[in-house]
């Protein structure tokens with residue numbers, strides 16, 4: 001079985017490659033814009049190409065049975081059509097919560113007619129690295145809605161799930177909403193990063209116009225949307241779902257474990 005992993009330069013796609021190798025897959029083809037940066041393991045077939053040029057994806061699809069689809073909305077329709085034409089028999093796509101920005105990914109995948117599995121993670125634990133500059137500079141994290149609570153997931157777990165789902169026929173037509181194992185507030189996340197660093201970090205609450213300006217600076221046009229989402233999470237915390245652990249057949253990574261693994265990002 002030949003599996004094409006797109007987006008293999010960075011983050012989840014790169015980790016999907018490692019997971020597939022760990023699971024004993026012999027025929028992994030990695031599609032990457034930058035083979036040197038991707039530093040792919042020996043035994044992986046490397047194909048250089050650009051998501052923005054779907055013809056390069058089409059060229060990488062020869063003989064491919066299954067594909068991990070990293071999210072790149074501008075060309076997703078053409079990429080999915082190419083996968084269908086190449087005879088791909090399962091697409092596992094990374095999208096996000098249904099009905100938001102990433103819906104275009106799922107729509108394109110479903111329109112192309114290839115059996116699919118949608119992975120729908122909520123917030124990534126890695127989003128906590130947004131606090132890293134403040135934590136490196138001092139003991140205060142100035143941010144909004146410290147009591148907003150959700151169940152962030154580790155990208156490592158998303159990659160491990162993608163690899164397992166790619167290897168099975170049991171997930172065709174399924175959508176998996178993915179969270180981490182526990183609901184934690186932003187204030188708790190900052191405290192846990194502090195505990196790992198051996199420092200007492202304080203979450204300093206920003207509110208009103210100050211918070212709005214902070215988020216517009218961070219996220220531009222998405223700032224108000226994100227801030228509004230935090231307000232909702234303060235009122236209605238996101239519950240942790242068992243789905244990731246079920247698919248992994250082990251507990252999903254805790255936030256504390258994620259911080260331990262990535263603590264250097266905050267030093």
Ligand SMILES: NC(=O)c1ccc[n+]([C@@H]2O[C@H](COP(=O)([O-])OP(=O)(O)OC[C@H]3O[C@@H](n4cnc5c(N)ncnc54)[C@H](OP(=O)(O)O)[C@@H]3O)[C@@H](O)[C@H]2O)c1
Nearest residue numbers: 007008009010011012013032033051070071096122123124
């Ligand atoms: N942060 C969250 O809380 C959250 C939640 C749900 C979903 N998401 C989505 O999940 C994705 C993050 O996953 P990830 O970290 O694995 O992805 P990523 O590293 O941001 O991107 C995955 C791959 O997409 C390609 N790519 C990215 N930007 C591109 C561009 N402008 N032009 C052409 N190709 C581009 C790259 O492919 P090459 O390898 O070829 O360079 C890259 O390796 C994001 O798209 C995000 O929107 C995020």
